[in-house]
């Protein structure tokens with residue numbers, strides 16, 4: 001990949017303002033500082049009407065399609081969700097259910113979650129990561145997890161989390177060198 005990357009940020013929160021979205025935006029800013037590029041943001045809570053229309057009519061609205069395409073065509077995907085009942089939010093999953101199963105093949109992805117306590121920090125590895133393994137994406141080994149203690153006024157204040165974000169972003173460098181071809185239909 002020689003040109004500036006297209007970056008897609010998907011946040012699975014219902015809140016605004018949101019710690020989850022603040023985490024995602026901090027990652028997106030770090031990706032931009034390191035690799036350049038533009039960020040397209042999808043807040044799934046803003047797509048409730050679109051989800052309803054697509055479920056009841058079977059056709060995707062132009063707005064929803066724009067968000068789906070932005071993620072499918074991104075060079076780097078950042079996916080963050082609040083922890084709800086030990087997993088990602090239902091709407092977060094619903095959005096990714098709408099993507100082409102092969103669209104994220106080989107795609108560099110950074111995963112993050114926010115929760116009420118550190119007891120659920122492995123949600124990133126045991127819930128989010130398998131979803132992106134399904135997509136055959138290249139997920140950074142550095143998963144991100146934050147709790148209330150990492151934020152003041154929705155700004156990250158803990159140096160350890162800032163450093164971990166930088167490690168996650170730097171871990172994408174080798175993945176951005178390669179150009180995985182989409183899986184041919186016959187191989188699916």
Ligand SMILES: Cc1cc2nc3c(=O)[nH]c(=O)nc-3n(C[C@H](O)[C@H](O)[C@H](O)COP(=O)(O)O)c2cc1C
Pocket residue numbers: 013014015017018019020021082083084085086087114115116117118120147148
């Ligand atoms: C319905 C619901 C379920 C939750 N379940 C968990 C959970 O299982 N584990 C956890 O650590 N936090 C849980 N939380 C807390 C949220 O994950 C946490 O407050 C998160 O940071 C909220 O992010 P936001 O600022 O984007 O809304 C839950 C919150 C809600 C509303």
